Amino acid sequence: MTFRLAAAVLAALLIAAGAHAQSAGAFMHNPAFKDPAPARCETTFDMQHCAAHELRIADAAMSARYSALRARLGASARQRLLVEQRQWLAARDRDCVAMGDRYRGGTMAPVVVAQCWVERTKARAKILARR
Numbered sequence: 001m002t003f004r005l006a007a008a009v010l011a012a013l014l015i016a017a018g019a020h021a022q023s024a025g026a027f028m029h030n031p032a033f034k035d036p037a038p039a040r041c042e043t044t045f046d047m048q049h050c051a052a053h054e055l056r057i058a059d060a061a062m063s064a065r066y067s068a069l070r071a072r073l074g075a076s077a078r079q080r081l082l083v084e085q086r087q088w089l090a091a092r093d094r095d096c097v098a099m100g101d102r103y104r105g106g107t108m109a110p111v112v113v114a115q116c117w118v119e120r121t122k123a124r125a126k127i128l129a130r131r
Contacts, residue, residue: 023093024117028055044107051114062125092120
């Protein structure tokens with residue numbers, strides 16, 4: 001198998017898995033979606049690539065706000081925040097994947113899931129910033 005054919009097969013598998021079959025963390029670090037984002041987000045693959053880029057930015061903002069809040073809290077409050085954040089992450093992934101399930105494996109399902117992750121992560125960052 002040539003390198004190009006192997007790369008094409010790998011890319012096809014990554015696209016097929018898309019956002020639908022993984023967590024937001026795995027999606028945003030998928031090697032198929034390295035920075036920089038494409039100049040135009042027109043194809044399904046490019047839409048996912050753009051969403052992965054947006055998710056990395058949103059996740060960094062959320063993480064910074066989480067860390068700032070955590071630094072102001074006492075030990076027991078930090079522990080409660082950690083539990084809350086882990087529950088939120090699990091719920092975000094579960095709920096967004098469920099949104100993609102409505103598309104029954106269509107090509108837009110991974111895009112819908114990825115955009116959900118982006119929007120929910122941005123919203124969580126705002127909530128953490130207000131606390």
